[in-house]
Amino acid sequence: MASPMESAAMHPGFKIKTTAKMMPKPLLILAVLTLCCCITTLNAFSRPGCQCLRATRSRIRNIKQIVVIPISGLCRQPEIIVIRKNGSKICVDPQAPWLNNLLTNLPKIGCDKGRVLSCLRHQILH
16 A cells, blocks of 8 residues: 555656755755866866967067977977066977077086076076
8 A cells, every 4th residue: 555645646747846946055065066176177187289389480588488398199399388577478489590599509608507497597588
């Protein structure tokens, strides 16, 4: 014999309403936080492949740092990214004459003794 609740649930006109109001608050908060974490994680990973879509050959001023990314399985060309004092990043053509001159002259000015970044920064800024 079915209980009154079971028999009411079996009635064709009986509908169970499920809404967000019926969901417990902790479960709703957990679902929202999980969704937020997933969305921010997607932005944290850079897309695979080359970071530079275009590269300039013109001389860059106010250089803070030079990042050299060698050829890898993700990108078939070397990439040189110049970070300026204001934080902007510019991709430079590895064959740019001014860049090759700068990198060639580093050993001549004493920058091959393990202090390359500080020496490079000193030579570019002065």
